[in-house]
Amino acid sequence: MLQLIHQLARSRIQELSPCSLCGIMQQHKHSLCLDCYNSLPWLKTQVLRQEMHILTACHYAYPLDKIIQQFKYEQQLHYQPMLSGLLKSLKYPKVQAIVPMPISTERLTHRGYNQSLLLAKDLAKHLKLPIWQPIQRLKQHSQKGLSRLERLEDIQHQFIHAEPTQIRYRKVLIVDDVVTTGSSIQALKQCLEQLGCQQIHAVCLASAK
Template sequence: CHYAWPVDRLIHLYKYQGRLDLVPIFTDLMLQLPKPAVQAIVPAPLSQRRLKQRGFNQSLVLAKQLSIQWHIPIWQPLQRRHTVAQQHLTRTERLSNLQQAFYVNHAQCRVIPRKVVVIDDVFTTGSTLSMIQAQLLDLGVQHVEHRVIAKAEL
């Protein structure tokens, strides 16, 4: 789905105004894609500060719904340090901002799935998903897919 009106507005309402009633719409959009052949769903992590501000991790909420529909467990091997919001940064600034943003939650890494799908809300430049993928590959994951609600046209 393209990150354009009305989808961009709906995602904004979901993330910043806590409109959890929109989750079924987003889940249905994501379920239109083929079910991934993976052993785990990895929601994009949110920093503790952002989690406290929003009250929920939008990617985890979506991942939980997809987990139910796909019968695939959620795996959260990564945590995120607080960084400047990505929303208004250029691609170069986003990459720099994310260099040390993610770190491993070793308690979740006793068993490493071979194939995973990362769930996030918006694909803008791909910076977040690239950094997450790099961390997952470093952990020993062999194949990383991703699913998002919408993709921005740059």
């Protein structure tokens, strides 16, 4: 009963709060007013990358591209509820665990957080699923000047298995912020397959061309 009261109170406070984007109208859904929510570059379908179908909430276009950049690089974490809400608005296949896209220790130290992990935790709570992180990522560096094949090989070498664990899942969902070529998701997928995963799905906030 107490939990229900808290949920209703939070919902009422949210309704009276200003929109995270325009700051003028009251929130309608996922921290946004109705106009801002409807103005997002919605996609809500799958895109094909590296022979893998990736569920995507939006196109990587204004204003979402700027929001993701600020959330990812400028520590604008107040956008997290809105971005997590975009993922929550999608329909998912049945899976057993959520796998956030890992980042290297160097990037984690520099940035202070893994943006994909933050989003994955919110989605995992929404779907009532565990977070599973069996893969580590080695040092990431610029791929400028590399051919497509060289980029793919470079990314594949970035992912390694973490410490052995007794916990294994057969059906998992990869969560990432933006998909471009899909190389990182494909490399992570291959590592997960080596751990016995048989059904690997992926979701991203946005798809860039």
